[in-house]
Amino acid sequence: METVKKICGGDIRTASRLIRDIEDKIPAAKSSIKKLFPHTGKSYIIGITGAPGAGKSTITDGLIAELRKKNKTIGVLAIDPTSPFSGGAILGDRIRMQRHAEDEAVFVRSLATRGSLGGLSQAVGEAIHVLEAMGKDIILIETVGIGQQEIDIINHAHSVIVVLVPGMGDEVQTMKAGLMEIADVFAINKADRAGAKQLHTELMAMLNTATPAEGYWRPPVVMIGNIYEALSFEGRIAELVQKIEEHYQYLLDSGRLAERINRKAAVEINDALKAAILEPVMNTLRESGELAAMTEKVKNRQADPHSLAEEVAQRFLK
Amino acid sequence: MPERKIRVMVAKPGLDGHDRGARVLARCFRDAGFEVIYTGCHQTPEQIVAAAIQEDVDLVGLSCLSGAHRKLFPRVVELLREKDAGDINVIGGGIIPEQDFAALYDAGIKAIFTPGAPLDSIVEWINTNIKPRA
Ligand SMILES: Nc1nc2c(ncn2[C@@H]2O[C@H](COP(=O)(O)OP(=O)(O)OP(=O)(O)O)[C@@H](O)[C@H]2O)c(=O)[nH]1
Ligand SMILES: [Mg+2]
Numbered sequence: 001m002e003t004v005k006k007i008c009g010g011d012i013r014t015a016s017r018l019i020r021d022i023e024d025k026i027p028a029a030k031s032s033i034k035k036l037f038p039h040t041g042k043s044y045i046i047g048i049t050g051a052p053g054a055g056k057s058t059i060t061d062g063l064i065a066e067l068r069k070k071n072k073t074i075g076v077l078a079i080d081p082t083s084p085f086s087g088g089a090i091l092g093d094r095i096r097m098q099r100h101a102e103d104e105a106v107f108v109r110s111l112a113t114r115g116s117l118g119g120l121s122q123a124v125g126e127a128i129h130v131l132e133a134m135g136k137d138i139i140l141i142e143t144v145g146i147g148q149q150e151i152d153i154i155n156h157a158h159s160v161i162v163v164l165v166p167g168m169g170d171e172v173q174t175m176k177a178g179l180m181e182i183a184d185v186f187a188i189n190k191a192d193r194a195g196a197k198q199l200h201t202e203l204m205a206m207l208n209t210a211t212p213a214e215g216y217w218r219p220p221v222v223m224i225g226n227i228y229e230a231l232s233f234e235g236r237i238a239e240l241v242q243k244i245e246e247h248y249q250y251l252l253d254s255g256r257l258a259e260r261i262n263r264k265a266a267v268e269i270n271d272a273l274k275a276a277i278l279e280p281v282m283n284t285l286r287e288s289g290e291l292a293a294m295t296e297k298v299k300n301r302q303a304d305p306h307s308l309a310e311e312v313a314q315r316f317l318k
Numbered sequence: 319m320p321e322r323k324i325r326v327m328v329a330k331p332g333l334d335g336h337d338r339g340a341r342v343l344a345r346c347f348r349d350a351g352f353e354v355i356y357t358g359c360h361q362t363p364e365q366i367v368a369a370a371i372q373e374d375v376d377l378v379g380l381s382c383l384s385g386a387h388r389k390l391f392p393r394v395v396e397l398l399r400e401k402d403a404g405d406i407n408v409i410g411g412g413i414i415p416e417q418d419f420a421a422l423y424d425a426g427i428k429a430i431f432t433p434g435a436p437l438d439s440i441v442e443w444i445n446t447n448i449k450p451r452a
Contacts, residue, residue, distance in 0.1 A: 013403060016374040024322045087323070088348035094369065095358040101365040101372075108372055112323075112353050 004035045007133050012107060015130050019109055022130075023123040033126055039133040041261075043075070046138065046244060047153035049119065049179070050163030052145025055189035057096040059163060059224060060142050062237035064100050067138055070241075075131030076108040078142040079121050089113075093142055107131065118152025119143040125156060125268060151182050155267040158260055159184045159247045161240070163224075164203070166195030180206070183219045185243045191236075192226035215254045217247065281316050322450035325375040327355045329366045331394070334384040335359050343379065343411070343437065350441040363393040371403050376450050379440075382412040392425035399426075407448060411435075 006014040021029035046063070048056045057078065064074055078093035091110035100106040111121040120143060121127075131139050143153050153160055162183035188199055203221055212218070220243045225232040251257035285291040297303040328344050330337055337359050347354045355373045357366065370378050378398075380391055391410045398406050410422060411431040419430055428447065431440050 013371055013374075013401075016372050020325070020374040026322075082353075083348055086349045086351045088351045089353045090344050090348045091353060091355045091373075092344075094355060094373075098357050098361065098365055098369065101357075101368040108369075110355050110373060114323075 003032045004039075004133070007032075007036065007130060008039055008135070010134050012104075015107065015134055016109060019111075019123065019127045019130055022126045023111065023114070023121070033129065036129055036133045040129040041132065043128075043132045043136050043139045044159075044248065045128065045141065045157045047141045047143065047157030047160040048163065049143040049146055049151075049153050049160060049182070050187075050189075051147070051165070054145065054163040054165045055224070056142045056145070056163050057093040059161070059187060059189065059237070059240070060093070060140050061097045061099070062224075062233060063140055063241065064097060064106055066234070066237045066241050068100075068103065068105065072137040073105040073135060074107070075128075075134065075136035075139045076106070076142070077111055077124060077127055077131070077139065078108065079111045079113060079119070079124065079144050081144050082112040082114050084115075087114075107134065107136065113144060116152075117150065119146045119150030120152045120156070122271075125271060128156060146179065149178055151178055154182045155263060158251060158257065159244050161185045161187055161244070163187045163189050164199060165190045166193050166199045184217065184247045185240065186219050186221040187224050187240060188221060189224045190226075191223040192229075196223065215256070217250050217254075217256075220246070281312065285312065324352045324377070324444065324448060324450055325355065325373065326352050326377045326379060326444070327357065327366070327370050327373060327375045328379045328381065329357045329361050329369070330359045330381050331361050331363060331366060331390040332382050332384045332386040333360065334382070336383055339383075339412075339433075340381045343381065343440070346437045346441065347444075350445075352444070363390055363397055366394055367397040367401060367403070370398065370406055371401060375406060377407045377409065377444060377448050380408060380410045380412075382410070382414075385413070387412060387414055388418055388421070391422055391427050395426035405451070409440075409443075411440075 003014055003018060007018065018029060018032055048060050050056055060076060067074055076097065080089055080091045080093060082089045089112035091112060094108055094110050097108050109127065111123060111127065113121050116122045124141065128139055141153060141157060160182050162179060164186060186203060188196055200221060200223060207218060222236060222240045222243055224236045251260065294308045298305050326347055328340050330340050344354045344356045355375060357369055366378065378394065380394060382390060387410060395408050398404055407428045408426065409429040410427050414430055414432055422430060429443055
């Protein structure tokens, strides 16, 4: 099909339009997505996550520059939150990456969460496929600024960078599971600020208490210096890239890469099942007004939600 | 039927570094339910057009306070057309003297809003005139 051929040939407009169609859930996009599938699964995917304002975009921009020096082609998906009130969104991550706008080997796409709660957009999995089919060597995914729970990024990335900053209330002892557990590499950003040393010390102490099970990967910690000192910033980003490369090597040597690829495949089929089974049912119920009627019944305590759902399931799942 | 969301890029070509107006506009667009890609100050027309295509926006809103609109706005339209993206609409705002309007419209700028224009009128213009592609 034309679309697929163009995307595999690297056509930017066709790719960005298909990503839009995926976001907007245009039914016709599905046939393109299906045909793209054989061309996917080839890129190395790096997640960049951390609290709002931690410096994720700044680091992503640094990574683009560093990886371009190594002649890698790059796709970036940068996610920002949708306003629950208006449904609109300000997608501002791109500001920090605009110096690469004219580099044809770099494709940057902003995505709004559109109600997705895991720190990503529902479209992210398939947008990754589009970038892979374009032949991007490396895909960087910047999540929304997250707390502890929005960790869907582990379902998509091979390596996850967690960006921490001093003095933002995310000191190590207050950090619970979640964010800390998904880190393959830690970056302490704004190391020019007071408290960076302290954060580093605490993080090291925390990592020291981890019981190294067999084949344990100890997440390295990179201090990202002051972005206002270009040379030192670049040096630290180069170090970060090196740590990611080491992590990749570890994934290969330990067999964990297969595990991650497996996890990703499980999520992909899970999402596709939801899209194929749950969404059409929900749409039918919504359009017929039945959903509203059922909501009313539950509200008035005339029926319990489980019985209603079972009745729907019996009707649709034959 | 799924409903498309309108995607708008707000960009500041040229050298002036005052982006307060552009930021206010971006927030206003968000509150109107649009997805707004904001690219910051000091953008060249080439950067703006590359970003607009990668982001698949329906509309580019250019804001310029430095007086360079006469050259920069038409250049954006021209580059979009060159890149086979002439269907992306361009509107302009900022300090633009009335005698420049005709030339800008001729160059393909779809609407011009000067600082006096209420923000709601821009949103209304978009809702009336910008139809996301089918
Ligand atoms: N002092 C200092 N400021 C920095 C550093 N890195 C980033 N910043 C600033 O921190 C602010 C946020 O940076 P971003 O890169 O946009 O942060 P982000 O995590 O992408 O933010 P969101 O996407 O909004 O969650 C910007 O104003 C940067 O200039 C640093 O090393 N030192
Ligand atoms: Mg960001």
